[in-house]
Amino acid sequence: MTAADRSIELASGVAIFSEGDAADCAFLVEEGWVEIFSMQGARRQTLSLVGPGEIFGEMAVIDGSPRSASASVAEDCRLLRIDQEQFNALLGRVEPFHAELMHKLVARFRHATRVFLQGGDPGSFTAPVGPGYAMLAEHRDIAEAIGRGEIEPYLQPIVDLATNRWRGFEALARWRCPRRGLRQPADFLPLAERTGLIRQIDWAIARQAMLVVKDLDGHPPPYLNINFSAWHFRDGQLAPTLAALLAETGMPASRVRVELTESLMLDEPEIAMREMRDIAALGAQVALDDFGTGYSSLSVLHRMPIHVLKIDRVLMDGVTRPGRPRSVMRNLVALAADLAMEIVCEGIEDAETVAALRDLGCGLGQGYLFARPMAGEQLAAVWQTSHMNG
DSSP: OOHHHHEEEEOTTOEEEOTTOOOOEEEEEEEEEEEEEEEETTEEEEEEEEOTTOEESHHHHHHOOOOSSEEEEEEEEEEEEEEHHHHHHHHTTSOHHHHHHHHHHHHHHHHHHHHHHHOOOOOOOOOOOOHHHHHHHHHHHHHHHHHHTOEEEEEEEEEETTTOOEEEEEEEEEEEETTTEEEOHHHHHHHHHHHTTHHHHHHHHHHHHHHHHTTOOOSSOOEEEEEOOHHHHHHTOHHHHHHHHHHHHTOOGGGEEEEEEHHHHHHSHHHHHHHHHHHHHHTOEEEEEEETSSSOHHHHHHHSOOOEEEEOGGGGTTTTSSSHHHHHHHHHHHHHHHTTOEEEEOOOOOHHHHHHHHHHTOOEEOSTTTOOOEEHHHHHHHHHHSSTTO
């Protein structure tokens, strides 16, 4: 159906749909007026007049019920028809909470309309909790878990590929839930990111990880990579709060690397530039995480004060044999050297890849081949009893 097909011009008095009809579309009023009404015996009860900028007929599309009222043209009008498929596709893009709220509001409005037209007991409402409303309970659980200290850092070693020595650690969030056991980041971080709770999680992880890593000795002592969400950039308090946390924990800024994603830098480049310079002024370094998964990585390297490139595992597929992936990696290593940037290859899982990366000049790596993320107390014990600290 073309745009012209969806645009409908109707004269005054024309019926658009009737109560009880099946619904396959809704309408947006572009010009004129539409009356929404219900027939109560011989009496016509006007429910509303809908004018330009308003949508009608949407309730039956949302909940799949028959039309609960009739619609006719009150004044010559032009309507834009919104097909059910298009409407549901748009509705499917909203947050689950908003979609569930809309369905429940439609149900309550239908009931209120029936009571208004026919009389009777207003009654009460109850319904199963869907995924949208379940998010509210999950949000509460995450907030309470933060307060109880259940969300903690698990630290994954960053390894010197030439010597297999541990040179640093990335702090990753885990939720030690009393009811559901150890929960992975995918179980709670996406919701925390959407609601802003990620800010509290980031600082809780950073503080606990600093307290673990700062007391580890070595030659040189290990550094700590910390992930921060885009929310901190919007707040404009990343560098000042980081400075306060460094002072509180006694962690040297020179041993901290702040991991940021490319999308964060592209969305608000001026803010990102300011925050990154402020971070560098503290003595900490900035690492670009997941390099190779974005669209404008080279422009980011050109403009932003970045010290470390963390190469996503997608760029390592195929580096063990001649071909484009190996050539791309070779040139990335050369580019990083020219820009005085360090490279860390992520997601390494086999010795063959390590050998290929070492041949290409990659100095550092991270992945399950070397070690899985581990709790702070386990890390400290391993560090003290092994030769991983050089």
